Amino acid sequence: SAVISQKPSRDICQRGTSLTIQCQVDSQVTMMFWYRQQPGQSLTLIATANQGSEATYESGFVIDKFPISRPNLTFSTLTVSNMSPEDSSIYLCSVVDSRTSTDTQYFGPGTRLTVL
């Protein structure tokens, strides 16, 4: 199974600042995603990180607020820009491992962000 690491694991930030979250996978994966999980809620897809091209954003999420990079098949970053307390959440990187028969989706351990 794909092993995913994220950095930082948690951070406390001041409003108006930006934070970049890194996601590293131990194998090359085609599909990589960024999710948000707000307290007591389920996961919401922010965007699909496309290697070599612009990310595909879901409704309600825009590139200016959540710029994403994906320079290769094992790495991606998500930036939370101009943060406000409403951005306090857990941000999870996810990949689909196409080596499995069911295209299993795996998640990183998450980055717990608190915005003051």
Added chain:
Amino acid sequence: RKEVEQDPGPFNVPEGATVAFNCTYSNSASQSFFWYRQDCRKEPKLLMSVYSSGNEDGRFTAQLNRASQYISLLIRDSKLSDSATYLCVARRGGFKTIFGAGTRLFVKA
């Protein structure tokens, strides 16, 4: 209406009990279905895929009814370690994956 709906619970059951979780999905374009387990402050982890023919993995049985757009998970002989949130998941084409809000389970000694 949410695309994937689950009873949020919580379900409080004694050890050894059988518990069933239900889930409905509204988008008929959904192709693949899964149950994930999420422990407190941890990332979701795949519990099992769900097939129309039904599938079993030890104490866990999952069932899919495409006509009713209904998914179920049955846990037999509950263990304390089964306490977690169980997420119902539907995936459409292009790996568009929708998560339910989750059902919380507490298994008590």
